[in-house]
Amino acid sequence: MSNSHENVGRAVAVADFRSMAKVSVGQVLGLVEAIDEVGGVADVATISQEVDMDLDRLGPVLAAAEFLGLLTVEDGDVRMTDLSRKLLSASVRERKAILRRVIDDIPVFRMVLDAARQARRPLERQEVLDSIAARAGSHQAEDLFKALVYWGRYVELVQYDSRAEQLRLRSPSK
Amino acid sequence: MKDVTKSFFENGKEFKVLEPLRFGLAERDFVCVVGPSGCGKSTLLRIIVGLEPPTSGQVLFEGQPIRADNPQVAMVFQSFALFPWLTVQQNVELGLEAKGTHPEERQRIARKFIEAVGLTGFEDAYPRELSGGMKQRVGIARALGIEPLLLCMDEPFSSLDPLTAQNLRDEILQLWSNPDLPPRAVLMVTHAIEEAVYMADRVIVLSSRPGRMVAELSIDLPRPRNRKEPEFYGWVDEIYSLIV
Ligand SMILES: Nc1ncnc2c1ncn2[C@@H]1O[C@H](COP(=O)(O)OP(=O)(O)OP(=O)(O)O)[C@@H](O)[C@H]1O
Ligand SMILES: [Mg+2]
Numbered sequence: 001m002s003n004s005h006e007n008v009g010r011a012v013a014v015a016d017f018r019s020m021a022k023v024s025v026g027q028v029l030g031l032v033e034a035i036d037e038v039g040g041v042a043d044v045a046t047i048s049q050e051v052d053m054d055l056d057r058l059g060p061v062l063a064a065a066e067f068l069g070l071l072t073v074e075d076g077d078v079r080m081t082d083l084s085r086k087l088l089s090a091s092v093r094e095r096k097a098i099l100r101r102v103i104d105d106i107p108v109f110r111m112v113l114d115a116a117r118q119a120r121r122p123l124e125r126q127e128v129l130d131s132i133a134a135r136a137g138s139h140q141a142e143d144l145f146k147a148l149v150y151w152g153r154y155v156e157l158v159q160y161d162s163r164a165e166q167l168r169l170r171s172p173s174k
Numbered sequence: 175m176k177d178v179t180k181s182f183f184e185n186g187k188e189f190k191v192l193e194p195l196r197f198g199l200a201e202r203d204f205v206c207v208v209g210p211s212g213c214g215k216s217t218l219l220r221i222i223v224g225l226e227p228p229t230s231g232q233v234l235f236e237g238q239p240i241r242a243d244n245p246q247v248a249m250v251f252q253s254f255a256l257f258p259w260l261t262v263q264q265n266v267e268l269g270l271e272a273k274g275t276h277p278e279e280r281q282r283i284a285r286k287f288i289e290a291v292g293l294t295g296f297e298d299a300y301p302r303e304l305s306g307g308m309k310q311r312v313g314i315a316r317a318l319g320i321e322p323l324l325l326c327m328d329e330p331f332s333s334l335d336p337l338t339a340q341n342l343r344d345e346i347l348q349l350w351s352n353p354d355l356p357p358r359a360v361l362m363v364t365h366a367i368e369e370a371v372y373m374a375d376r377v378i379v380l381s382s383r384p385g386r387m388v389a390e391l392s393i394d395l396p397r398p399r400n401r402k403e404p405e406f407y408g409w410v411d412e413i414y415s416l417i418v
Binding site: 025038 | 289290292294295296298299300303305306307308334335336337338339340341342344345348400401402
């Protein structure tokens with residue numbers, strides 16, 4: 001029982017992490033800023049109008065922001081969190097550090113980072129794809145890989161050479 | 175800008191784009207130029223950065239006529255103007271290469287400005303691996319890398335989605351508020367009046383083509399500005415009424 005619960009939880013997490021492959025850091029931060037500007041809470045329709053983006057385009061940004069713990073969505077109301085308030089008042093470098101902690105905790109991400117740490121050599125794109133596929137299904141692997149590289153680069157945990165198709169760890173600049 | 179005009183000539187016919195324009199930029203000025211489509215805003219910037227000669231008049235830089243290769247003026251383009259086969263680091267270093275900076279120094283300066291625009295981690299990424307907002311950040315890092323006194327930006331946000339654009343506006347204002355970083359003045363062209371009121375100390379309003387200066391307004395709203403406040407809307411409405 002508990003096992004199947006865990007699997008359900010993980011499936012949801014993977015699905016939401018996939019939304020992060022469709023959005024950029026700038027969009028997520030832009031959305032948080034927009035909600036801050038209207039007082040920290042607003043319904044989805046108001047936000048869509050406010051930022052001049054239809055729900056099809058806004059949806060993945062909302063999902064990603066919620067997944068990162070920057071917004072909560074309940075009964076159609078979108079609300080800022082303590083974490084996003086902290087994020088908005090932070091410098092560029094502090095923002096990365098805050099999001100690094102969140103991203104480092106995402107199971108798929110953790111799995112790949114651990115593998116890279118243990119391997120003590122760059123990981124080939126294909127091996128990473130394979131291990132993501134084993135965990136999340138092959139139809140999602142490409143999207144998840146893309147999200148991993150993009151967000152991993154942003155929080156300075158991942159270095160990826162797209163010519164050699166090799167991924168390695170990097171230590172964040174101080 | 176001293177009585178600068180611009181006309182294009184085709185088959186011996188004159189096509190006037192800019193009427194005599196005169197304005198100055200001072201230290202720590204953030205100036206936006208707004209005006210209807212086709213009124214000559216981009217042409218004005220191209221003249222200032224030396225990509226295009228004026229038909230008459232002069233652009234003076236610290237009292238001297240500006241040179242086409244003046245390294246103290248840098249430009250950020252709407253289309254980003256990145257080289258797709260170069261990495262982020264290489265794209266940023268490019269401006270410094272033209273300036274003749276030593277390779278090691280080039281690398282150091284490029285890293286500094288990549289960090290300033292929040293792109294540390296993407297040094298070895300190619301433009302196609304970046305989101306739109308990040309591509310424009312590369313354009314900004316490249317422009318700032320040459321440590322210009324004047325930064326010109328031609329509709330830098332207009333090919334970005336609204337969320338990305340707003341986020342980048344805020345981060346540019348954050349960079350601008352740090353007086354230790356270049357540039358010393360910004361001249362930005364936009365057709366979005368709200369954007370001009372959000373960002374500028376001064377707004378220059380041009381008429382439809384041929385562009386002439388209709389007004390020059392000092393936006394004295396405190397920063398950070400709130401686009402929801404009535405004072406903000408007062409400015410936006412005033413500029414709208416000047417353009418239509
Ligand atoms: N090299 C050129 N030769 C001939 N005409 C030109 C040239 N460059 C621009 N023009 C014309 O000059 C006018 C002003 O162009 P410009 O690009 O400066 O306008 P703009 O205000 O930047 O417009 P937009 O808001 O659409 O960007 C336009 O009518 C344009 O067609
Ligand atoms: Mg233009």
